[in-house]
Amino acid sequence: xTDTIYTADSFSISVFEDExxxxxxxxxxxxxxxEPTKIExxxxxxxxxxxxxxxxxxxxxxxxxxxxxxxNEWDQVAPESPYADK
Numbered sequence: 001x002t003d004t005i006y007t008a009d010s011f012s013i014s015v016f017e018d019e020x021x022x023x024x025x026x027x028x029x030x031x032x033x034x035e036p037t038k039i040e041x042x043x044x045x046x047x048x049x050x051x052x053x054x055x056x057x058x059x060x061x062x063x064x065x066x067x068x069x070x071x072n073e074w075d076q077v078a079p080e081s082p083y084a085d086k
Contacts, residue, residue: 009028010026010027010028011025011026011027011028012024012025012026013025013026044056045057047059
């Protein structure tokens with residue numbers, strides 16, 4: 001008994017017994033789409049002389065939060081100021 005398999009975009013399988021064809025199967029190969037690979041990327045900007053763990057965007061957020069706290073305190077201390085939030 002001899003088996004022969006040829007592969008390409010289609011396939012053919014032939015089974016011989018004593019040099020006589022016993023069975024033949026053919027078909028089409030339909031490649032499946034590869035699953036997309038998820039890539040996570042993060043861009044960080046850092047100040048060369050900053051020794052902390054925060055990047056530039058984190059430092060900006062901290063700075064804005066601190067400025068907001070100062071302005072809120074100013075509203076309490078000097079409510080008549082032209083810079084007070086009315």
